[in-house]
Amino acid sequence: MEQGRRRRRYKRDRISHLPDKILHRILLRLGSVPAAARTSVLSRRWRRVWTHLPELVLCDNGQVRISSFLNAVDGALAGNSTPALRALGISMFNVLSPVPAARIARWLCFASQRVTGDIFLCLPWHPESPSQGQLVEQDLELPLCVRATAINLSIGQGSRQLQLPWTGTFGALRIQDSANEN
Amino acid sequence: MAAPESGDGNNGAARMVTLISSDNTRFEVEAAAASLSQTLQLTILDGGGGGGDGIPLPNVDSATLSKVLEYCIKHAPAAANGGAPNATAVDRAELERFDNEFVNIDQSVLYSLIMAAHNLEIEGLQSLVAKKVADMIKGKSPMEIRRTLGFPDPTPEEQAEMNAHMLEYGWAYE
Numbered sequence: 001m002e003q004g005r006r007r008r009r010y011k012r013d014r015i016s017h018l019p020d021k022i023l024h025r026i027l028l029r030l031g032s033v034p035a036a037a038r039t040s041v042l043s044r045r046w047r048r049v050w051t052h053l054p055e056l057v058l059c060d061n062g063q064v065r066i067s068s069f070l071n072a073v074d075g076a077l078a079g080n081s082t083p084a085l086r087a088l089g090i091s092m093f094n095v096l097s098p099v100p101a102a103r104i105a106r107w108l109c110f111a112s113q114r115v116t117g118d119i120f121l122c123l124p125w126h127p128e129s130p131s132q133g134q135l136v137e138q139d140l141e142l143p144l145c146v147r148a149t150a151i152n153l154s155i156g157q158g159s160r161q162l163q164l165p166w167t168g169t170f171g172a173l174r175i176q177d178s179a180n181e182n
Numbered sequence: 183m184a185a186p187e188s189g190d191g192n193n194g195a196a197r198m199v200t201l202i203s204s205d206n207t208r209f210e211v212e213a214a215a216a217s218l219s220q221t222l223q224l225t226i227l228d229g230g231g232g233g234g235d236g237i238p239l240p241n242v243d244s245a246t247l248s249k250v251l252e253y254c255i256k257h258a259p260a261a262a263n264g265g266a267p268n269a270t271a272v273d274r275a276e277l278e279r280f281d282n283e284f285v286n287i288d289q290s291v292l293y294s295l296i297m298a299a300h301n302l303e304i305e306g307l308q309s310l311v312a313k314k315v316a317d318m319i320k321g322k323s324p325m326e327i328r329r330t331l332g333f334p335d336p337t338p339e340e341q342a343e344m345n346a347h348m349l350e351y352g353w354a355y356e
Contacts, residue, residue, distance in 0.1 A: 012332030014293035015315055022300055025308070029316035037354040041324045041347045043333065043340075068356035075353035 016045045023049045033058050033076045051079050055087035055117075066095040070103060077110045084147070086117035092124045099123055101138035112143035116172070119148050123156040144168040150175040199231030201251075207244035208236055211251050215258040220303035241301050246294040253307050256280055261306070285314040289332060324348070 018026075027036040027050055036050045056076055060069045073090055088111050092099070104123070111119045139161040145151060149172050155162055162178055170176070197213040201222075213231070217223045222237060231237040239247060260277060285292065292311065299307040318330050324344065328336070336344060348355065 012289060014289050015318075015331050016333075018293070018296060019300075022296060022312070025312045026315045026319070029312045030320060034354040034356075035320070037351060038324060039319065039327065040351065041344050042328055042331075047347075065356070068353075071353040071356060075351070 034072050051081050057089040059091045060094045066097045084116040085114045088115045089120040091122040096124050112145040116147040118150040120152045122154040125156045146171045153178040200236035202236045202238045203244040203247045204240050205244050215254040218254045218304050242298045246298045250298050281310055
């Protein structure tokens with residue numbers, strides 16, 4: 001009887017039988033990479049669905065703790081295994097503390113290897129204590145992104161500079177926009 | 183019989199096309215409505231589907247096709263206006279009301295509709311059904327999502343697996 005009920009209720013779940021491509025579209029509509037990643041707990045079927053999302057857009061909407069947001073970005077990048085991402089967006093509009101350059105360097109490195117479409121990175125505009133000098137702003141180096149078609153960087157912080165690679169070409173690039181706010 | 187017109191020849195009676203479902207039911211609809219399907223659009227532009235021919239749709243049954251066409255007929259006028267940039271607020275509200283009502287359906291019907299929207303490449307409908315499923319998932323805990331989607335209750339082993347998995351994905355729950 002228990003088995004019968006189990007089986008009958010299971011038949012109701014049709015959504016899990018949709019092709020991955022459609023499930024990706026559904027997960028993108030969640031508008032949150034962490035929410036998409038949480039579906040991996042649902043069942044074995046769902047475990048790897050989010051890891052092949054064709055785009056990753058992370059925004060610190062309503063997220064107050066910078067560590068939570070940075071962990072979400074790192075977790076999302078580590079979990080994604082799409083060889084050619086059509087977009088990677090990381091936007092910080094709410095967190096105000098500076099982000100360590102080494103961390104950003106890892107994101108840019110990921111972007112350079114995996115993104116075949118748009119790269120969008122917006123770092124915090126006004127660090128809480130820019131003058132205290134606890135954290136010396138290291139310059140950022142933009143690695144060669146041979147497959148990206150658009151790069152939009154807003155590195156936001158006073159003394160930080162963006163360095164371009166000495167050699168090589170951004171082969172696929174159509175649009176580049178970078179802002180260094182002072 | 184009028185020659186098939188390309189372009190937006192809207193004079194006089196609207197051109198009709200026939201679609202044939204997998205279970206052999208024939209549906210006659212305005213070409214403009216059927217053309218919301220990217221898959222059908224080229225065939226229709228080439229003059230297909232008129233007269234006694236009909237376009238066979240081996241992947242879509244009659245119940246689903248009837249539902250799909252209900253959507254297309256409702257949305258065709260706005261689509262003909264190029265996404266209706268000059269539609270009135272009343273028109274848009276009416277379409278939104280229709281859309282909400284339209285996807286208020288049983289999950290098995292929703293599944294067939296999603297597959298059909300995908301096979302026929304009807305952009306607006308694909309977006310509508312994706313949003314519907316996303317709304318079923320949004321803001322819920324994994325257990326609530328499982329219940330909403332109609333999963334069986336987890337076995338103790340599955341539950342243990344889920345707990346371990348949630349620990350591993352701590353960053354997604356912060």
